[in-house]
Amino acid sequence: MQASVIKADHLDLVFQTNDGPVHALSDVSLDIGKGEFVSFIGPSGCGKTTFLRCVAALEHPTGGSLTVNGMTPDAARQARSYGYVFQAAGLYPWRTIARNIKLPLEIMGFPKAEQEERVARVLELVDLKGFGNKYPWQLSGGMQQRASIARALAFDADILLMDEPFGALDEIVRDHLNEQLLALWARTGKTCLFVTHSIPEAVYLSTKIVVMSPRPGRITDVIESPLPKERPLDIRDTPEFLEIAHRVREGLRAGHAYDD
Ligand SMILES: Nc1ncnc2c1ncn2[C@@H]1O[C@H](COP(=O)(O)OP(=O)(O)OP(=O)(O)O)[C@@H](O)[C@H]1O
Numbered sequence: 001m002q003a004s005v006i007k008a009d010h011l012d013l014v015f016q017t018n019d020g021p022v023h024a025l026s027d028v029s030l031d032i033g034k035g036e037f038v039s040f041i042g043p044s045g046c047g048k049t050t051f052l053r054c055v056a057a058l059e060h061p062t063g064g065s066l067t068v069n070g071m072t073p074d075a076a077r078q079a080r081s082y083g084y085v086f087q088a089a090g091l092y093p094w095r096t097i098a099r100n101i102k103l104p105l106e107i108m109g110f111p112k113a114e115q116e117e118r119v120a121r122v123l124e125l126v127d128l129k130g131f132g133n134k135y136p137w138q139l140s141g142g143m144q145q146r147a148s149i150a151r152a153l154a155f156d157a158d159i160l161l162m163d164e165p166f167g168a169l170d171e172i173v174r175d176h177l178n179e180q181l182l183a184l185w186a187r188t189g190k191t192c193l194f195v196t197h198s199i200p201e202a203v204y205l206s207t208k209i210v211v212m213s214p215r216p217g218r219i220t221d222v223i224e225s226p227l228p229k230e231r232p233l234d235i236r237d238t239p240e241f242l243e244i245a246h247r248v249r250e251g252l253r254a255g256h257a258y259d260d
Pocket residue numbers: 015016017022023024042043044045046047048049050051215
């Protein structure tokens with residue numbers, strides 16, 4: 001078993017709202033090893049984003065414990081342990097792609113020459129070499145998301161948190177980005193946490209799939225993928241792939257009260 005990068009133990013989170021308490025996460029226990037690619041799938045509102053935000057120390061659990069790189073999430077955040085990629089690319093329209101990627105490096109006070117080097121390296125990693133001087137609006141949606149991933153990679157955090165990064169893109173673009181993301185993951189060895197609503201996307205990308213139930217968000221199944229690390233897109237037509245997809249679907253169904 002690899003070293004544990006993220007360890008959640010009986011995690012609970014209740015939001016206090018004007019309409020009363022909202023139980024977002026309930027009894028979530030999960031162990032994520034170094035270099036794993038873990039997808040979170042479940043119905044809307046089941047707490048997937050909330051879990052990622054707990055890892056990022058943007059929310060604080062109300063029960064249980066959570067460590068990130070062996071530290072509290074707050075300490076891990078201080079240590080810049082993660083990069084975060086959101087559903088919308090969130091690039092500043094008045095900055096070029098290179099200067100968008102540079103922003104966190106500027107804030108962190110990296111020397112100028114190193115900023116340039118890092119920007120060039122991550123642009124190449126996401127196949128955007130030559131696009132550094134473009135503005136976000138000059139790029140397609142898929143390219144903007146790749147730029148957003150480059151920005152999250154620029155300061156070399158070893159954890160990548162991705163919240164439905166490809167959710168707004170059409171299927172062909174999404175397929176292509178999935179392939180590229182897998183290659184990127186293989187090259188960098190990052191530990192990835194990835195939220196998605198798509199069963200094929202979760203199965204294609206992951207070493208581990210976490211299936212969650214509607215609120216209060218609980219884990220209904222954790223599937224360790226038997227698929228090889230090398231995954232051409234047509235692996236999605238193999239019986240092994242379809243079997244895992246079936247198990248994810250069953251997990252989602254088991255967590256759902258359809259007769260409500
Ligand atoms: N700051 C907050 N205050 C109160 N309730 C919140 C807050 N953040 C999230 N929630 C509630 O917690 C629950 C879980 O939300 P979360 O965004 O984690 O779900 P999700 O699984 O990511 O959903 P989706 O798939 O729609 O993005 C939801 O019912 C949401 O309304």
